[in-house]
Amino acid sequence: MTVPEQSSPLPELDPVELEEVELHRVSMPLVRPFETSFGRQYVRDVLLVRVRTGDGEGWGECVAMTDPVYSSEYVEGVAEVLARYLAPALLGVRTLGARDVGAALGFVIGHRMAKAALETAVLDAQTRAAGVSFGEYFGAVRPEVECGVSVGIASSIDELLEEVASYRDAGYRRIKLKIKPGWDLEPVAAVRSLLGPDALLQVDANTAYTVDDIDHLRRLDDFGLLLIEQPFVEEDIASHAALAAAIDTPVCLDESITSAEVAVDAIARDATSIVNIKAGRVGGYLEAVRVHDVCRARDVPVWCGGMLETGVGRAANVALAALPGFTLPGDTSGSDRYFAEDLTESFVLVEGRLAVPTAAGSGVTVREELLQEWRSQPVRYLGHV
Ligand code: NPG
Numbered sequence: 387m388t389v390p391e392q393s394s395p396l397p398e399l400d401p402v403e404l405e406e407v408e409l410h411r412v413s414m415p416l417v418r419p420f421e422t423s424f425g426r427q428y429v430r431d432v433l434l435v436r437v438r439t440g441d442g443e444g445w446g447e448c449v450a451m452t453d454p455v456y457s458s459e460y461v462e463g464v465a466e467v468l469a470r471y472l473a474p475a476l477l478g479v480r481t482l483g484a485r486d487v488g489a490a491l492g493f494v495i496g497h498r499m500a501k502a503a504l505e506t507a508v509l510d511a512q513t514r515a516a517g518v519s520f521g522e523y524f525g526a527v528r529p530e531v532e533c534g535v536s537v538g539i540a541s542s543i544d545e546l547l548e549e550v551a552s553y554r555d556a557g558y559r560r561i562k563l564k565i566k567p568g569w570d571l572e573p574v575a576a577v578r579s580l581l582g583p584d585a586l587l588q589v590d591a592n593t594a595y596t597v598d599d600i601d602h603l604r605r606l607d608d609f610g611l612l613l614i615e616q617p618f619v620e621e622d623i624a625s626h627a628a629l630a631a632a633i634d635t636p637v638c639l640d641e642s643i644t645s646a647e648v649a650v651d652a653i654a655r656d657a658t659s660i661v662n663i664k665a666g667r668v669g670g671y672l673e674a675v676r677v678h679d680v681c682r683a684r685d686v687p688v689w690c691g692g693m694l695e696t697g698v699g700r701a702a703n704v705a706l707a708a709l710p711g712f713t714l715p716g717d718t719s720g721s722d723r724y725f726a727e728d729l730t731e732s733f734v735l736v737e738g739r740l741a742v743p744t745a746a747g748s749g750v751t752v753r754e755e756l757l758q759e760w761r762s763q764p765v766r767y768l769g770h771v
Contacts, residue, residue, distance in 0.1 A: 396675065397523060399516045401483040402508065403440035407473040409465050409766040410434040410757060414696065416724055418549075421538040423566035423594035424455040430694050430724065431762070433461050434752070435468065437507040444511025445752055447699035448503035449666030456592070456693075457499070457620075457641065457667065464500040465766065472497070472504055473768040480770075484509035484672060498644065498669035505670035506702060506748075514747035520701065521742045521749075524675055526708030530739040534560030534715035535723060536590065536692065539569050543576045550577050553723075557738040560586035560612070560715040566594040571605055578609045586715065590615040593641060597625040604633045612714065613638040613660050620644075626657035636660050640691060644668055646676040653684050660714065664691035665706060666699075674706055682711035690716030697721060697730025701748040704733065708742045729756055 414430045421427070433448040454460040471494050476482065479490050487505040494501070513523050535558040540546035550561055563577060570589070578587060588611050595603060595617040606614060613636045618625045620641035630637040640662040643649050652658045661681050665674040681688045690707035693699070700718065707716045720735040721728035730750035733740050743749025 396485070396525075396672065397518065399483055399512050399518065401481050401486070402442075402511050402515060404437055404477055404480055404482060404508070405440065405769070406438040407468070407477065407504070407507075407768040408436040408438070409468060409768070410436060410761070411461070411465070411763040412729070412757060412760040413762040414725055414729070414760055416694070417722070417726055419538070420694065421540075422564050423539070423592045425453075427451070427694075430696070431461050432696055432729075433464055433503065434698060435503045435507040437504075437511050439511045439515070442511055442515050444507045444509065444514060444747060445698050446503040446506030446510065447695055448499055449664065449693035449695065449699065450499045459497060459499045464497070464503070467494065467497050467500045468504060469766060469768055472500055476504060476508070477768070477770055482508065483512050488669070488672065499666045502666045502668075502670040505672065506665070509671060510747040517746045519744055519746055519749050520671070520705035521708055521744065524671065524705055524709060526705055526742055527710045528708045528742070530741045531690075531704055531707040531712070531718055532559045532715040533718050533720070533735060533738055533740055534558055534562055534586070534689075535719045536562045536717045537564065539564050539566065540573075543573055546573055547576060547580050550580060554581060554585075556720075557735055558719070559738040560588065562588045562590055562615075562717065565589045565591050567599070574606060574609050574611070583610060586612055588612040588615065588638075590640070591617040593617070593619045597622075597628060600629050600632050603629060607634045611635045615662060616640040616642065623652050623655055623657045626652070627655050630656055630659065638662055640664070641667070643677065645673060646680045649677050650680050653681070653686055659686060661686055661688045662691040663688050663706070664693060665702065666693060667691070671702060671706060675709070678706075678709050678711045687711065687713045689714035690718055692717030692719065694724050696725070697728040697733060697750050698748065698752060700733050701730065701743050701750040704740050704742050705748075727756065729753055
């Protein structure tokens with residue numbers, strides 16, 4: 387399968403000298419529990435990668451969850467594969483840029499979230515050294531991005547409506563509801579009548595349905611949704627194509643899209659007409675830009691997904707979401723949607739938008755005192771042997 391070259395090649399930057407890789411693990415309490423079809427989360431178990439280079443440093447955030455319930459990757463496993471395989475391989479190359487990371491780590495199958503965190507840290511170091519922001523590097527075309535918010539499964543419809551109303555009042559441009567069998571038509575109907583017919587509303591099933599549910603899911607057509615996201619398991623492109631043929635609501639893939647090649651295939655098979663892009667899920671921001679490019683070349687709108695990132699990951703997501711093909715509001719919420727205090731400067735919503743950072747690299751600074759305070763495990767230092 388051939389995938390066209392990206393529309394605007396990423397800039398050439400000087401490489402960095404990689405001296406050390408550090409793994410930082412912090413536990414951040416969520417302002418409210420977050421429930422999806424695969425479980426309820428009370429804290430964000432965050433793994434950050436710091437690379438130290440000849441003349442600076444860079445940070446990357448890993449999006450894996452504590453348990454392998456969204457994808458096969460999970461935090462402890464990511465730390466292990468980074469320490470045992472990925473960091474030593476990169477340290478062995480020593481002089482490199484973000485573009486070299488994919489090839490250097492290609493001997494390890496999968497583990498995209500682990501690779502993405504390391505590649506992002508290298509990219510951050512490289513762009514900081516070059517004085518280039520992530521937005522400039524990726525090809526951002528706007529200074530701020532429109533934001534949506536993802537709303538977890540609630541314990542009652544009343545509670546859900548209260549939460550949705552608070553996000554509407556905070557200015558979010560689009561609401562995404564988590565659904566699962568037994569929590570779908572009724573909450574969606576209630577939220578649609580709360581918000582009115584013109585509000586942007588979409589649903590996310592996180593693989594909770596099967597092909598036998600197509601008739602049931604068709605009933606969502608009554609609610610004028612922007613899209614239904616990932617109803618079936620990630621490998622099952624065929625059932626998503628069958629659903630897309632059966633309903634009017636656009637089908638959007640998330641978990642299934644692991645690379646630009648897979649995106650091209652799923653689009654060609656009419657399994658998805660909108661794509662959620664998460665850099666961690668596709669192996670890094672460079673691949674995320676490629677996914678954007680192949681979708682744009684096919685007139686398929688994309689939007690930026692989220693994985694409850696701290697400011698480190700949020701900064702990079704907001705820069706990505708400023709690319710031209712991101713025509714729908716993303717899960718790029720303000721820091722306060724998840725955290726009372728962020729690990730970096732806070733991302734604050736203004737009229738439903740977040741500003742794309744303009745300083746070099748990711749444009750944000752990790753607050754080392756908070757890193758200390760919230761640390762859940764000792765730092766792992768991975769250097770040259
Ligand atoms: O706003 O950062 C965010 C989270 C958005 O709903 C969100 N993420 O499937 O897209 C998802 C979902 C998720 C949540 C995935 C928890 C994994 C764990």
